[in-house]
Amino acid sequence: MVKKYHLRYVLSFIILSVLLSVLIFININNGSVKLSFSKVINILILNKKDDITSYRIIWDIRLPRAIAAILLGGALSVSGFLLQTFFNNPIAGPFVLGISSGAKLVVSAAMIFFIGQGMAVSSGVMIIAAFIGAMLSMGFILIVSKKVKQMSMLVICGVMIGYICSAVTDFIVTFADDSNIVNLHNWSLGSFSGISWDNIKVMSIVVIVTLVITFLMSKPISAYQMGEEYASNMGVNIKTFRIVLILLSSILSACVTAFAGPVSFVGIAVPHLVKSMLKTAKPILVIPACFLGGSVFCLFCDFAARMVFMPVELSIGSVTAIFGAPVVIYMMVNRQRQKLY
Amino acid sequence: MKKDYIITKDLSVGYNNIPLIENINLKLRRGEILTLIGANGSGKSTILKSIAKQLSLINGYVYLDGNSLGKMSESDISKKMSVVLTTRINPELMSCYDIVATGRYPYTGRLGVLSDYDRKKVIEAMELVNAIELADCDFSLISDGQRQRVLLARAICQEPEIIVLDEPTSFLDIKHKLELLSILKKMVDEKNIAVIMSLHEIDLAQKISDYVVCIHNNKIERYGAPEEVFNTDYITELYNIKNGSYNAELGCLELEKNASNPKVFVVGGNGSGINLYRKLQRDGIPFAAGVLQENDIDYYVARALASKVIVEKAFESISDEKIREAEKIALSCEKVYCTLNEFGSANIKNKYLLEKILALGIEICYDMYS
Numbered sequence: 001m002v003k004k005y006h007l008r009y010v011l012s013f014i015i016l017s018v019l020l021s022v023l024i025f026i027n028i029n030n031g032s033v034k035l036s037f038s039k040v041i042n043i044l045i046l047n048k049k050d051d052i053t054s055y056r057i058i059w060d061i062r063l064p065r066a067i068a069a070i071l072l073g074g075a076l077s078v079s080g081f082l083l084q085t086f087f088n089n090p091i092a093g094p095f096v097l098g099i100s101s102g103a104k105l106v107v108s109a110a111m112i113f114f115i116g117q118g119m120a121v122s123s124g125v126m127i128i129a130a131f132i133g134a135m136l137s138m139g140f141i142l143i144v145s146k147k148v149k150q151m152s153m154l155v156i157c158g159v160m161i162g163y164i165c166s167a168v169t170d171f172i173v174t175f176a177d178d179s180n181i182v183n184l185h186n187w188s189l190g191s192f193s194g195i196s197w198d199n200i201k202v203m204s205i206v207v208i209v210t211l212v213i214t215f216l217m218s219k220p221i222s223a224y225q226m227g228e229e230y231a232s233n234m235g236v237n238i239k240t241f242r243i244v245l246i247l248l249s250s251i252l253s254a255c256v257t258a259f260a261g262p263v264s265f266v267g268i269a270v271p272h273l274v275k276s277m278l279k280t281a282k283p284i285l286v287i288p289a290c291f292l293g294g295s296v297f298c299l300f301c302d303f304a305a306r307m308v309f310m311p312v313e314l315s316i317g318s319v320t321a322i323f324g325a326p327v328v329i330y331m332m333v334n335r336q337r338q339k340l341y
Numbered sequence: 342m343k344k345d346y347i348i349t350k351d352l353s354v355g356y357n358n359i360p361l362i363e364n365i366n367l368k369l370r371r372g373e374i375l376t377l378i379g380a381n382g383s384g385k386s387t388i389l390k391s392i393a394k395q396l397s398l399i400n401g402y403v404y405l406d407g408n409s410l411g412k413m414s415e416s417d418i419s420k421k422m423s424v425v426l427t428t429r430i431n432p433e434l435m436s437c438y439d440i441v442a443t444g445r446y447p448y449t450g451r452l453g454v455l456s457d458y459d460r461k462k463v464i465e466a467m468e469l470v471n472a473i474e475l476a477d478c479d480f481s482l483i484s485d486g487q488r489q490r491v492l493l494a495r496a497i498c499q500e501p502e503i504i505v506l507d508e509p510t511s512f513l514d515i516k517h518k519l520e521l522l523s524i525l526k527k528m529v530d531e532k533n534i535a536v537i538m539s540l541h542e543i544d545l546a547q548k549i550s551d552y553v554v555c556i557h558n559n560k561i562e563r564y565g566a567p568e569e570v571f572n573t574d575y576i577t578e579l580y581n582i583k584n585g586s587y588n589a590e591l592g593c594l595e596l597e598k599n600a601s602n603p604k605v606f607v608v609g610g611n612g613s614g615i616n617l618y619r620k621l622q623r624d625g626i627p628f629a630a631g632v633l634q635e636n637d638i639d640y641y642v643a644r645a646l647a648s649k650v651i652v653e654k655a656f657e658s659i660s661d662e663k664i665r666e667a668e669k670i671a672l673s674c675e676k677v678y679c680t681l682n683e684f685g686s687a688n689i690k691n692k693y694l695l696e697k698i699l700a701l702g703i704e705i706c707y708d709m710y711s
Contacts, residue, residue: 090433219453223446227430229395234446234499235419281434284452 009285012277016292020070023299027066030303032311033057066299068195068203072256073266073298074291075207077274078214079252080267081290085221085283086245087145090335091155091328093267094134094253098161100264102137103130103257105165105172108184112176123202123258130254137161138250190261190317192302199259206255211291214248218283221245225281263298264317265324270294272331297323343370346535347392347503352401354384354391360399361387362559369535369552371502374526376546377539379556380580385539386427386507388556392537393424393505406502419447423499425492425506431481437491438476441467444498466498467491470524486517493521497528504528506538510545518542522549544592547571555579586645595645596622603629603648605678606671608691613680614639617709622646629674631667632659632691659690667691671698678706 028044029035035054042048043058080093087097094100110129114121137158144157173184220241223231232238256263274293275281301319308314345368355361362384369375377385390396392403394410403410405421423444432440444466445459455463467473470490475483480491489509496504509525510518526549529536540546546553547567555563555570557579563570571589580587584597605621605628607614614630615638621628630643631651643650651667653659671677677698684692695705 088431216451219446219449219451222453223443225432225435226440226443227428227432229426229428230424230430230443232395232415233393233419233422233424234443235414235416237415275434279434280439281432282439284454 005279009278009280012274012289013292015277016289016296019296020292020299023296023303024066024070027069027299027303028058028062031057031062031306064195064197064200065192065302067200068192068259069298069302070295071200071203071207072192072260072263073270073294073296075211075252075294076256076263076266077270077290077294077297078211078287079249079256081271081283081286082214082221082245082249082252083267084271085224086242086249087154088227089154090272090331091268092158093265094249094256095162095262095264095267096155097141097158098137098165099134099141099158099250099253100257100262101162101165101169102135103133103254104188104262105169106130106133106136107258108169108188109172111184111187112172116176123199126258127202127206127255130258131251133165134250134254134257137165138246142246187261189315190263191305191313191315192260192298193313195259203255203259206251210248210251210255211287214252215284215287217241217244217248218287221283221287225283260316262317264321265328266294266297266320268331269320269324269327270297272327343372345369346371346406347537348402348404349392350402350404352388352391352403353399354387354396355399356387356396358399362556362561363400365401365561367552367554367561367564369503369537371535372529372533373551374529374536374538374549375552375554376550377537377554377556378541378543378546378579379539383556384559385556389505389507389537389539393422394418395424416447419499421502423496423501423504425489425496425504425509427507427511433481435480436476437472437478437480437483437487438463438467440480440491441472441494441498444495447499462498462500463494466494469497469528470494471520485512486514486521489513489517489521490524493524497532501534503535503537506536508539508541510540510542518545525549543571543576543587544594547589547592588641588645591641593641595619595642598622598646598648599625599627600648601627603627603670603674605629605676606631606667606674607643607647607678607680608695609633609639609643609680610637610688610691611681612638613682615642617678617680618642618646620709629670631670632663632688632694634659634687656687658687661690664690664694667694668697672701672703676706677703678709680707680709 025040028040029037039054040058043055049055076094083092083094083097084090106129107126110125111121114125140161141158145154148154169188176184220236223234223236224241228238270293271290274286274289278285278289301323302316305314305316305319348368349365352365353360353363354365365388367375377388379385387396391398398411405413442455442463445455445462446453449455449459467476470493472487472490472494475487475491510521513521522545525536528534550567552565553567553570554561573587573589576587576589586595599622605626607617607628607630609630610633618630627648629649630647632653633640633643633650634653634655634657636655640650640652649670651663651670653663679695699705
């Protein structure tokens with residue numbers, strides 16, 4: 001029995017890693033300018049600069065974009081997993097609970113304010129703004145979750161908070177200068193484009209540090225999956241743990257929103273798919289697998305966003321919704337059916 | 342003399358800083374079982390949760406192995422105390438083995454990876470509760486009885502010195518109730534563990550507990566060995582039973598009697614009348630029973646169900662006086678049943694009574710369904 005499961009775990013990780021490598025290559029190869037495999041190898045690994053255009057395309061556009069998709073996609077799905085554990089609700093996620101929208105609101109306000117003052121908005125400021133927004137929404141959700149015990153109500157409240165935040169964002173955008181709007185509009189739909197190496201630096205530090213801490217917390221997270229009361233009996237300091245969990249998931253989803261805007265459904269669909277693949281919910285396995293899965297999912301969706309209606313680019317949010325929402329629906333229907341037994 | 346393992350001193354428990362029960366002073370040694378009984382909502386769970394540090398104490402202290410609970414860290418407590426709660430858990434994709442293994446949490450390293458020793462302990466605990474065959478089953482798909490056993494295994498696996506159980510036998514059928522409690526008893530004896538639990542089954546509480554605590558009217562009303570605590574009148578009062586009665590000696594519960602004038606007279610004894618008494622009660626027919634000695638098992642049931650019982654002192658032959666009384670009542674009834682086939686020297690007068698009634702032209706039914 002133990003052997004069989006170990007094989008499944010190893011296989012799952014191999015499949016995810018292979019998919020990830022393949023998708024990285026596909027994403028770098030393809031685009032409005034198609035590059036051959038050997039050219040990519042030449043430029044990326046051998047660092048040859050004879051074709052300066054291709055060199056620039058890869059190093060300045062496609063590679064940072066792919067790295068962003070990997071880091072942010074992974075961050076988003078881990079954040080979803082944390083929220084699902086926290087609320088003990090399989091359809092909790094940063095987007096559904098309005099956390100992404102809260103982050104989006106504060107980020108757009110910050111952008112308009114800083115650009116209005118003639119200042120550039122640095123990556124750090126974006127993350128901080130997004131984090132504040134995420135915490136605001138999270139605060140609301142926590143207050144609501146104290147009052148309502150029903151999980152469906154919690155999700156409905158989250159969606160409503162999301163709508164309110166989006167409405168306020170639209171309101172702010174209406175009063176922004178014309179020159180800002182184009183930028184803001186693009187960002188507020190969600191996209192991995194226009195990521196600079198400077199962004200990558202900040203984002204990788206934040207995401208990697210947060211993920212390492214999250215991974216180190218997999219033991220108390222596993223205890224928390226048994227419910228608060230049992231977790232406390234197992235020796236988890238519930239108060240501290242809850243705060244840390246909220247901070248971690250908010251930082252992760254804030255980071256995503258700051259750089260790529262709101263990206264929907266990754267946080268729900270990927271953890272679910274990963275858990276079905278591994279046939280376990282053990283955090284020590286699910287957290288790294290979620291990261292890989294989120295990366296794969298976002299690389300794939302970003303590829304679709306760029307390629308399907310080339311040269312027009314779709315917003316990443318719409319593509320993730322198309323692939324993610326059916327998973328969520330399937331999940332809810334399936335869950336309902338299980339309850340009938 | 343073993344020393345007390347857990348002591349509560351002037352403990353007050355409740356929610357939101359409002360005390361529900363005050364002045365709780367309990368103590369228990371290892372290898373003993375203490376059971377809380379009381380009506381729904383009396384505060385049994387509140388006490389258990391406070392002892393397990395799930396609720397903050399409003400006043401007073403809980404000492405665990407000589408240390409104040411409030412000063413101990415969660416991880417220290419987790420190595421001494423484990424719990425089985427009523428909260429229904431619904432973990433995703435966890436096998437029963439995984440659930441039991443969470444009991445090893447206080448002993449595993451930073452990432453919670455199980456060692457060979459931990460795995461051995463998990464298997465041991467599952468064997469102790471006869472749940473080893475469930476190891477690979479998904480926890481959310483097993484029955485209530487199996488769940489309770491698995492959760493008990495989880496608690497055992499934590500290698501505690503005390504286990505706190507909140508209504509461990511709720512939702513279980515008789516077989517599983519008995520099974521769970523005998524496992525618990527075995528564990529207490531073998532591993533020298535102290536057990537504090539709440540039970541709804543007073544009959545079982547009476548049999549398994551070393552101490553019983555009765556919670557009523559927001560206080561500990563009685564506290565002592567089961568034989569000191571249990572008597573029929575007190576239990577009736579404790580649960581405020583109005584629609585029936587509880588017999589503390591037999592631990593059996595009867596529904597409400599129909600106390601109007603008897604329409605049927607039953608001559609029974611030695612257990613033969615019990616089924617008929619219960620049938621008459623179900624059918625709503627008021628009846629009288631007699632003549633029964635106080636030490637006849639029929640008497641205990643008849644006392645609870647019959648509108649009139651003609652009773653003779655224990656170990657005495659039936660007196661003429663009692664027979665005359667029985668005759669009077671029997672003649673006023675519409676029907677007379679006899680559930681006895683033979684009579685002995687102590688109740689031979691019941692036979693004479695029946696013969697006399699028959700001679701008066703009244704039919705005697707020997708079949709309880711006629």
